[in-house]
Amino acid sequence: MQVQYCLQKQTRRHLPERQTNESISELGRDQQLCCIDCGNVITAVQFAIEHLGKQRHFVQNAAGEQYHIALYEQAFGCGIAGVPTTDFTWFPPHSWRFAYCRRCRLQLGWQFSGRKPFFALIERLLKACDE
Secondary structure, eight states: OOOBOOOOSOOOEEOOOOOOSOOGGGSOTTOEEEETTTOOEEEEGGGBOOBTTBSEEEEEOTTOOEEEEEEESOOTTEEEEEEEEOTTOSSTTOEEEEEEETTTOBEEEEEEESSSOEEEEEGGGEEETTO
16 A cells, blocks of 8 residues: 655644634534545534644654644544654654555545544645535
């Protein structure tokens, strides 16, 4: 299986929150969210969750790439790849693996394992499915 990884092994850290024009809070609870590349249904607003008191986080990896991520308890359109690791996790003590679109294999974010697993998906790679 080939997955289009957008990251290498990374150092992860949280950055100060930045405002963006897009917000899932403006979408209806039943709104589905799709892969920006192929339109595959990935998750829905109703599955949004908070961790560390927020649903949206602004993070950076070792290469300096910055991401606005949003957290979801389910992402049925994602496949998972890689060996779980706690190296450089943004959400200790959760381990993480890559999450990708099941249809086009674009990396959409990460799946974090632990007592309550969740997905951290890159906001710019998702769109409302009716767009």
